[in-house]
Amino acid sequence: MIEEILSKSILNPTGGFLSTYTHSLNAYQGCAFGKGSCPYCYVRAMPVQRFSGAPWGEWVKAKMNASELLKAELEAARRKGTFGSLRIFMSTATDPYQGAESRLKITRGILEVFSASGDFGFLVVQTRSPLIQRDIDLLTRLGSRVAISMTIETNREDVRKQITPTSPSIQKRLAAIEKLTRAGLKTQAAISPVLPCDPEIFADQIASRACRAVVDTIFDGDGAGGRRSTELGMPQLLRSLGYERWLERDAYLPLLEELRLKMGSDMVGFSQEGFNLL
Numbered sequence: 001m002i003e004e005i006l007s008k009s010i011l012n013p014t015g016g017f018l019s020t021y022t023h024s025l026n027a028y029q030g031c032a033f034g035k036g037s038c039p040y041c042y043v044r045a046m047p048v049q050r051f052s053g054a055p056w057g058e059w060v061k062a063k064m065n066a067s068e069l070l071k072a073e074l075e076a077a078r079r080k081g082t083f084g085s086l087r088i089f090m091s092t093a094t095d096p097y098q099g100a101e102s103r104l105k106i107t108r109g110i111l112e113v114f115s116a117s118g119d120f121g122f123l124v125v126q127t128r129s130p131l132i133q134r135d136i137d138l139l140t141r142l143g144s145r146v147a148i149s150m151t152i153e154t155n156r157e158d159v160r161k162q163i164t165p166t167s168p169s170i171q172k173r174l175a176a177i178e179k180l181t182r183a184g185l186k187t188q189a190a191i192s193p194v195l196p197c198d199p200e201i202f203a204d205q206i207a208s209r210a211c212r213a214v215v216d217t218i219f220d221g222d223g224a225g226g227r228r229s230t231e232l233g234m235p236q237l238l239r240s241l242g243y244e245r246w247l248e249r250d251a252y253l254p255l256l257e258e259l260r261l262k263m264g265s266d267m268v269g270f271s272q273e274g275f276n277l278l
């Protein structure tokens with residue numbers, strides 16, 4: 001169910017896990033990709049979900065006034081003298097290119113505001129959706145002030161179908177990141193969290209399509225040292241699917257090493273530090 005709402009603000013001061021960013025930007029509340037999927041999504045354990053009254057993935061609120069709010073808040077930042085140092089992460093608690101975006105175009109409106117506002121600092125667009133290709137015209141206009149981080153947790157379609165069945169196919173996401181890179185955009189493959197995969201093959205696929213990569217795990221990347229992922233049942237799920245080897249704390253290392261070998265160490269980050277270096 002999609003509810004259209006008017007929000008009071010759009011740029012939220014951030015810190016913590018995203019320590020090098022000044023604000024997060026969420027054009028939606030809730031995320032339709034989560035319906036029976038993304039079992040590790042830490043937003044499931046946050047108050048916004050706990051008080052929603054519906055299962056995660058089955059409700060979405062669209063902030064219809066997002067672009068007007070952004071225009072006003074960027075103006076306010078300009079007056080305060082913080083405009084040029086804004087570092088904005090879109091999004092931290094939703095996917096800006098989930099299904100509703102193809103009709104509502106709220107994220108597109110946000111990019112239009114950014115592209116018309118001059119030297120605002122830096123924007124990261126985090127998504128798992130090939131729909132982002134629709135906005136390649138606006139993204140290229142932003143040039144070096146934007147980076148696209150695309151979530152791709154594994155190279156294995158069988159694993160995707162088991163754990164994140166509502167996510168776009170791996171081939172579609174790889175094709176999307178390749179197209180964005182070829183358009184001259186700064187791209188990052190966010191292997192976050194890493195799911196059972198073939199490290200060598202996966203690293204080849206990423207290295208030939210993305211500018212950089214970040215690897216994260218259910219233990220390091222949930223903002224609670226693995227407690228949230230455990231509460232969400234990830235260890236149990238991986239065990240039930242026969243993937244207990246991937247519960248070892250260093251199971252991600254072969255992939256990280258392969259990526260560093262193929263892309264160069266400075267182009268491959270790990271967990272919190274990796275996301276913050278973008």
Ligand code: SF4
Pocket residue numbers: 031032033034035037038040041042043092093094095128
């Ligand atoms: S796409 Fe992202 S925000 Fe949406 S359910 Fe999956 S992990 Fe959560």
